[in-house]
Amino acid sequence: MALKSFIEVHTSSHFPIQNLPYGVFKPEPGSVARPGVAIGDCVLDLSVIAAAGLFNGPILNNSDCFNEPNLNKLLALGRPAWKEARATLQKLLSSTEPSLRDNESLRQKSLIPLSDVEMVLPIAIGDYTDFFSSLHHAKNCGTIFRGPQNPIPPNWFHLPIAYHGRASSIVISGTDITRPRGQGPPAGNSPPPFGPSVKLDFELEMAAIVGPGNELGKPVDVNEAADHIFGLVLMNDWSARDIQAWEYVPLGPFLGKSFGTTISPWIVTLEALEPFSCEAPKQDPHPLPYLAEKISKNYDISLEVQIKPAGQDDSHVVTKSNFNNLYWTLTQQLAHHTINGCNLRPGDLLGTGTISGPEPESYGCLLELTWNGQKQLSLNGTPRKFLEDGDEVIISGVSKGNGYNIGFGTCSGKIVPSPP
Ligand SMILES: O=C(O)/C=C/C(=O)CC(=O)CC(=O)O
Numbered sequence: 162m163a164l165k166s167f168i169e170v171h172t173s174s175h176f177p178i179q180n181l182p183y184g185v186f187k188p189e190p191g192s193v194a195r196p197g198v199a200i201g202d203c204v205l206d207l208s209v210i211a212a213a214g215l216f217n218g219p220i221l222n223n224s225d226c227f228n229e230p231n232l233n234k235l236l237a238l239g240r241p242a243w244k245e246a247r248a249t250l251q252k253l254l255s256s257t258e259p260s261l262r263d264n265e266s267l268r269q270k271s272l273i274p275l276s277d278v279e280m281v282l283p284i285a286i287g288d289y290t291d292f293f294s295s296l297h298h299a300k301n302c303g304t305i306f307r308g309p310q311n312p313i314p315p316n317w318f319h320l321p322i323a324y325h326g327r328a329s330s331i332v333i334s335g336t337d338i339t340r341p342r343g344q345g346p347p348a349g350n351s352p353p354p355f356g357p358s359v360k361l362d363f364e365l366e367m368a369a370i371v372g373p374g375n376e377l378g379k380p381v382d383v384n385e386a387a388d389h390i391f392g393l394v395l396m397n398d399w400s401a402r403d404i405q406a407w408e409y410v411p412l413g414p415f416l417g418k419s420f421g422t423t424i425s426p427w428i429v430t431l432e433a434l435e436p437f438s439c440e441a442p443k444q445d446p447h448p449l450p451y452l453a454e455k456i457s458k459n460y461d462i463s464l465e466v467q468i469k470p471a472g473q474d475d476s477h478v479v480t481k482s483n484f485n486n487l488y489w490t491l492t493q494q495l496a497h498h499t500i501n502g503c504n505l506r507p508g509d510l511l512g513t514g515t516i517s518g519p520e521p522e523s524y525g526c527l528l529e530l531t532w533n534g535q536k537q538l539s540l541n542g543t544p545r546k547f548l549e550d551g552d553e554v555i556i557s558g559v560s561k562g563n564g565y566n567i568g569f570g571t572c573s574g575k576i577v578p579s580p581p
């Protein structure tokens with residue numbers, strides 16, 4: 162029989178007992194942030210569960226990792242601790258286990274409606290790297306920026322390309338994004354134009370949260386890389402295409418992407434996603450031995466982006482894609498990141514890159530969807546080439562199982578005008 166919680170969870174919920182994603186929340190404004198897991202329409206306060214002595218397994222018994230304002234301590238403990246925490250929480254929340262179900266005062270203290278809490282960044286992010294791992298995205302961007310002859314750079318099929326992003330401007334879903342100002346490409350011999358970006362874009366991405374990480378000088382083997390990934394979040398790598406196009410030669414993206422990156426509040430663990438794992442695309446040419454993995458895994462996660470223009474009540478779907486469109490796997494990305502000896506640390510964030518599918522309806526950013534503004538989208542009659550002030554971009558992600566969902570909730574942000 163399927164695992165069931167004593168808490169009522171609607172079949173359409175993203176957060177059944179099979180999921181139990183981790184986040185960090187404040188029960189009320191001004192209170193101390195603490196870790197929780199989402200269950201149905203509630204969050205279970207893990208600091209309360211720990212204080213009640215209910216994390217009683219050999220690793221987490223007496224651990225203070227749930228009395229922290231972020232999940233970094235839990236991440237550092239590694240997969241054995243994560244498995245123990247999941248087993249403890251699934252048992253505690255199950256319909257057949259009385260210890261929380263029948264303890265009214267503990268239930269009162271530990272279970273809080275999601276609508277009452279404020280979610281904050283679940284991790285302290287030391288470093289953020291963003292990959293470029295969808296073949297369709299790489300092909301489309303290359304065609305737009307460099308023409309159709311050789312859209313994909315020759316290195317692309319041999320290594321997962323990435324750039325170092327900016328950790329300081331990563332924000333939690335719901336945070337407004339200020340339209341960046343900057344230089345754009347000059348027309349002819351004129352000086353570069355300066356002002357609010359006129360090509361502001363979203364990028365549909367997911368990101369991996371790094372667990373224990375590695376010592377400087379000691380690369381992670383690709384076949385052990387999964388033990389360094391705690392879970393995944395949704396991510397929007399906001400991009401100013403005009404700033405980017407002018408600045409990115411030859412060192413890559415800088416101010417065109419560092420003004421804000423939004424992540425969703427709930428980290429869905431690889432354990433919860435395991436039933437949705439699928440074979441990654443066949444790689445041709447065969448990757449070098451350090452990137453050749455015994456099991457090459459993707460996940461079947463349906464992704465969708467909606468835009469809600471200012472003053473409108475409804476949002477409009479602009480694209481539908483799937484995580485399984487990635488060519489380079491999460492584990493190859495992580496192994497490649499460390500192959501030169503670079504150390505990853507608990508809480509580092511590894512973006513997948515824009516997740517575009519093969520069909521025009523599955524492209525992961527407006528640059529591709531409107532072909533750099535040559536076409537426009539219709540948001541139920543409202544035209545869009547790039548984002549306008551007041552637009553809210555809402556990413557959602559879900560894996561649909563037999564009678565239950567493993568969902569990510571949403572990752573949203575609204576564009577507010579540049580400063581005068
Ligand atoms: O192929 C190019 O020259 C440019 C590629 C991009 O602009 C893609 C991009 O924005 C990188 C990213 O996914 O963040």
Ligand SMILES: [Ca+2]
Binds near residue numbers: 366
């Ligand atoms: Ca990106």
Ligand SMILES: [Mg+2]
Binds near residue numbers: 398400418419420421
């Ligand atoms: Mg960004």
